[in-house]
Amino acid sequence: MTIQTAKLSDPAVRAFVSAVNAHDREAFLALLAPGATMADDGRDRDLDDWIDREIFSSRGHMDVDNESRGGRDLVARYSNDTWGEMRTKWHFEVGEDGRISRFETGQA
Structure with a gap:
């Protein structure tokens, strides 16, 4: 069952998923340290x-099925x-300022 983006636990990760799904490059880049x-x-x-190729030029979209580690693993x-x-x-990985310093992805 998909978790609604608005219900994701971590604010930075929630904003990341929202920016990906909205194809909002400016909002996405503002989240990064x-x-x-x-x-x-x-x-x-x-x-x-990578973000140009895998997200923005190819209309990337995330449907989150599961979160752990306080919402920082999906x-x-x-x-x-x-x-x-x-x-x-x-x-x-989210810094003290609430911005994402690193993300890692791969096949689950």
């Missing part, structure tokens, strides 16, 4: 290139125009 990093399937990737059905839908896991 300076120097934020990310990894996909265990490999560090270029953040700007299992979600992620879809985009490139890959279709897949079951993914997401891990977020």
Whole structure:
């Protein structure tokens, strides 16, 4: 059963999912701490290139099925125009300022 985005526990993660689903690049980038990093399937990737390719140019969308670790770990059905839908896991590191310093994703 999908968790409504508005009911996700962590405010930064909730805003991240909302920005992805709204295709709001400006709001998405505002959530990231300076120097934020990310990894996909265990490999560090270029953040700007990855979000353009996997989220914004391909109309990415997240339906969250499960959250743990205070809402900073998610299992979600992620879809985009490139890959279709897949079951993914997401891990977020959020700084004291409430901004995301790192996120990691991969197949669940």
